[in-house]
Amino acid sequence: MRVSKIDKIAVPRLLRELSAIFKTHGKQVFLVGGAVRDMLRGTQHIDWDLASSARPEEIMRIFPNVIPTGIKHGTVTIRYKKHSIEVTTYRKDGDYVDGRHPDSIEYAAGIEDDLSRRDFTMNAIAAELPGGHIIDPYHGRMDIENEFIRCVGKAADRLNEDGLRALRALRFASQLNFDIDNELLHAIQNNPEMIIPVSMERVRLEFDKIIASGRPSTALLYMEKCGLMQLILPELMRCRGVEQKGYHRFDVLTHCLLACDYAARNKYKQSVRLAALFHDAGKPETAKPGASDVWTFYNHEIVSADITRAIMTRLRYSNASIDATVHLVKEHMFNYDDVWSESAVRRFVRRAGEENLQDLFDLRRADSFGMTGFEAPLDLLFDFQDRIKSTLAKSRALSLKDLAVNGNDLMRTGIPCGKRMGFILRRLLEAVLDDPELNTKEKLLEIAIAGGDSQSMMST
Ligand code: ATP
Ligand code: MG
Numbered sequence: 001m002r003v004s005k006i007d008k009i010a011v012p013r014l015l016r017e018l019s020a021i022f023k024t025h026g027k028q029v030f031l032v033g034g035a036v037r038d039m040l041r042g043t044q045h046i047d048w049d050l051a052s053s054a055r056p057e058e059i060m061r062i063f064p065n066v067i068p069t070g071i072k073h074g075t076v077t078i079r080y081k082k083h084s085i086e087v088t089t090y091r092k093d094g095d096y097v098d099g100r101h102p103d104s105i106e107y108a109a110g111i112e113d114d115l116s117r118r119d120f121t122m123n124a125i126a127a128e129l130p131g132g133h134i135i136d137p138y139h140g141r142m143d144i145e146n147e148f149i150r151c152v153g154k155a156a157d158r159l160n161e162d163g164l165r166a167l168r169a170l171r172f173a174s175q176l177n178f179d180i181d182n183e184l185l186h187a188i189q190n191n192p193e194m195i196i197p198v199s200m201e202r203v204r205l206e207f208d209k210i211i212a213s214g215r216p217s218t219a220l221l222y223m224e225k226c227g228l229m230q231l232i233l234p235e236l237m238r239c240r241g242v243e244q245k246g247y248h249r250f251d252v253l254t255h256c257l258l259a260c261d262y263a264a265r266n267k268y269k270q271s272v273r274l275a276a277l278f279h280d281a282g283k284p285e286t287a288k289p290g291a292s293d294v295w296t297f298y299n300h301e302i303v304s305a306d307i308t309r310a311i312m313t314r315l316r317y318s319n320a321s322i323d324a325t326v327h328l329v330k331e332h333m334f335n336y337d338d339v340w341s342e343s344a345v346r347r348f349v350r351r352a353g354e355e356n357l358q359d360l361f362d363l364r365r366a367d368s369f370g371m372t373g374f375e376a377p378l379d380l381l382f383d384f385q386d387r388i389k390s391t392l393a394k395s396r397a398l399s400l401k402d403l404a405v406n407g408n409d410l411m412r413t414g415i416p417c418g419k420r421m422g423f424i425l426r427r428l429l430e431a432v433l434d435d436p437e438l439n440t441k442e443k444l445l446e447i448a449i450a451g452g453d454s455q456s457m458m459s460t
Contacts, residue, residue, distance in 0.1 A: 006141065007134050009132040011129060011132040015050075022054060022129075027053050029129050030052070030111050030126040031132075032050065032126045035048050035049060036125045037123055037125065040134075047086070048083075048086070049087075050087040051089075051090055051126065056071055056074055065078065065079040073105060090109070092106045092116070093161075111126050112135070115135070115137060119169075120165075121139060121143045122148075123140070148180075149173060149184065150184060151183070151187075155187035163194030163196070163197060164202050164206065170222045171206045174218040174220075175210075189225070201316055203315070204316055207232070208270070214265065215265070216257075224240070233311065235278075236256065239283065244283070244297075245293060248372075249371065252284065255280060258369060259279070259366040262276070262370065263276040263366040268359075271324040271328060272328065274312070274325045275308070275328035279308075279328070279363065282305075282307055283300045286298060301332055308326050308329045309322055324356075328356065331351065332364070334348060336383075338387075345388060349388060350398040364381060394436060397433075397436055400425055403432060404439045404440050405444045405445060409441065410425070428444050
């Protein structure tokens with residue numbers, strides 16, 4: 001067991017200046033939470049959380065630019081030299097009536113009391129300002145040194161107060177690569193239902209941090225083990241044990257977790273990471289025995305896309321991020337080979353969207369890693385990228401707006417506005433996708449007059 005010798009941190013100048021202002025008004029202030037934890041770990045933390053003896057209204061009198069960001073919880077944000085610093089008055093939370101939020105806030109007398117309400121020992125360390133001397137009543141430094149997540153006090157009681165702490169513990173395990181203390185793990189396992197009353201918005205924030213971490217599978221496997229996956233992501237739980245002999249080494253859940261880890265390791269976008277996690281969620285539903293002991297999963301990408309939409313809607317993601325992820329899931333099964341015609345390549349780009357191609361290729365890399373757990377050479381993917389480049393260099397006409405004619409041009413030839421015009425424009429686009437040379441005003445008007453059918457026009 002290693003014990004940390006650090007009893008002082010180097011306080012940035014900005015915080016020393018701020019604390020001097022608090023001091024001239026007779027107020028104490030400490031740096032707390034993730035910033036202290038991360039400084040002790042030797043890593044950067046982007047935001048500063050302070051705890052102070054000053055009440056919110058006093059802070060608003062002391063500083064000229066203060067925003068009451070969480071006044072109900074005793075929190076305000078000081079704007080100082082272009083920085084935002086959250087300050088929370090020492091708190092001693094009241095009873096948690098429903099496992100969601102404290103029933104009332106009670107201000108605490110001093111920093112020790114304030115630290116006692118915090119979730120984990122590593123998050124219950126304060127650094128006195130301006131000197132940076134450490135106050136660590138729960139041996140958080142020792143737990144940081146030993147890479148260990150442990151509750152302040154009795155785990156079962158602390159989780160009963162706020163069920164979100166269970167998910168926070170797993171999130172920190174993924175982010176910091178720390179182990180979870182057995183007492184805490186058992187407390188979650190014994191009562192995973194504690195998460196049920198927690199609002200979906202709070203669950204989502206933690207889930208996002210898991211997905212953004214370097215290794216989401218750490219938290220997700222803990223979620224499975226503790227029963228939280230069954231409650232929060234039952235659709236993924238159903239993928240456990242779904243074998244895919246013939247294609248993959250792993251069952252569907254392990255495959256998805258490996259794909260998601262690969263996406264995280266390569267710092268792919270959030271939508272790609274989520275798509276990697278959910279892209280095969282439709283396999284349990286579509287699995288059918290095929291020839292010679294091999295399972296088939298026809299159209300699983302369509303079912304997976306529906307399931308992804310349902311999960312992300314339940315987790316209250318924005319429509320834009322739902323649409324982006326669902327689109328990737330739906331399109332993840334493209335199967336390029338060099339016999340594809342140019343028009344097939346153009347049609348693929350039109351359907352996938354040029355702006356999504358990089359994400360789809362990233363997803364394919366993650367998917368392919370998830371099949372074996374090894375980085376496979378993806379020559380065909382490189383060929384496909386080259387092919388798309390050369391095909392688009394010849395013609396970028398992929399949608400109605402790229403056509404050399406528009407509705408007005410067609411109206412002038414006597415085609416009335418309405419359904420028929422829509423039909424003809426779509427036929428013109430199909431003709432141009434097959435043969436980009438047709439994309440001139442003259443040729444397209446000729447086809448339009450012939451009824452929108454390039455074949456019948458050519459043969460007359
Ligand atoms: P990060 O900012 O990287 O997510 P953090 O530790 O700063 O990590 P926050 O969610 O910003 O986490 O919370 C700041 C601090 O507030 C925590 O370090 C912890 O001391 C306390 N805290 C936050 N949420 C809870 C909770 N649900 N129960 C008890 N204490 C909490
Ligand atoms: Mg924080």
